[in-house]
Amino acid sequence: QVQLVQSVGEVKKPGASVKVSCKASGYTFNSYGISWVRQAPGQGLEWMGWISGGLNDQTNYAQKFQGRVTMTTNTSTSTAYMELTSLGADDTAVYYCARDHLIGFAFEIWGQGTMVTVSS
Amino acid sequence: DIQMTQSPSSLSASVGDRVTITCQASQDINKYLNWYQHKTGKVPKLLIYDASILERGVPSRFSGSGSGTDFTLTISSLQPEDIATYYCQMYQNLPPRYTFGQGTKLEI
Numbered sequence: 001q002v003q004l005v006q007s008v009g010e011v012k013k014p015g016a017s018v019k020v021s022c023k024a025s026g027y028t029f030n031s032y033g034i035s036w037v038r039q040a041p042g043q044g045l046e047w048m049g050w051i052s053g054g055l056n057d058q059t060n061y062a063q064k065f066q067g068r069v070t071m072t073t074n075t076s077t078s079t080a081y082m083e084l085t086s087l088g089a090d091d092t093a094v095y096y097c098a099r100d101h102l103i104g105f106a107f108e109i110w111g112q113g114t115m116v117t118v119s120s
Numbered sequence: 121d122i123q124m125t126q127s128p129s130s131l132s133a134s135v136g137d138r139v140t141i142t143c144q145a146s147q148d149i150n151k152y153l154n155w156y157q158h159k160t161g162k163v164p165k166l167l168i169y170d171a172s173i174l175e176r177g178v179p180s181r182f183s184g185s186g187s188g189t190d191f192t193l194t195i196s197s198l199q200p201e202d203i204a205t206y207y208c209q210m211y212q213n214l215p216p217r218y219t220f221g222q223g224t225k226l227e228i
Binding site: 052 | 170175213215217
C-alpha cells in the first residue's frame, strides 16, 4: 500500500540542525511532490515547503523558513529529506511529510510524524 | 501573503447536530481550498479538496462549499468519531504554496 515512513524522533540543542527523512513506498516516487508540515505543541498545522518528486528537485519554501530549511530527495531510495538549521526552542514540533494528491493540490498521504525536541 | 481566518476557533455540539465551520481568505482564491480533520495522536486526514469535492472514503455527512473568499465545511449529522480539530488550507499552484487556517476544535 501507499505509505510514507518517517525517521524516529530527535532531541537537539539550540543552534543545532536536524534532518528528517521520509521514505515512500507503494507508488512511483518521481510522479508526486512532497510537502513538509509541522505542528508545535498546542499550535496548528504550519506548511514549511514543497519539493517535487522528479529528478530536478524543484522546491518552494514558506517565506518564514527561507534560508533555514533545505528539502532534498534521493530518487534511488524514494526518500525525501527536510533539514532545518539554527534550531531554537520554538522549532520543537512534530514534523510531517505529506504527498501530493493524485488529481489536485492537497495532501493525500501523510507520514506518521517525527517529534523534534530542541532543548539545552 | 494570503491569510486564512477560520471561525469559530472552538465549537461544542451534540450528536446529531448540523455543524458548520467557516474559512475566509484575505483575497480571492477561486476554489483553491481544502479541508482536513486532525484527531489527537493521529495524522491529519484530507476530507474535501477544491472547496467541494469529497475525498474517497470520507463519509457523505461531510460537505464543503464556497468560492472566492468565503468557504464552509458542514457536518450534516455530528457523530462521536468526528471529535477533532478541523483545518482549512488554501493553495496557490505552480509551484505549490499552501497556507493553513488556525483550526477549529470540535467537541461534543
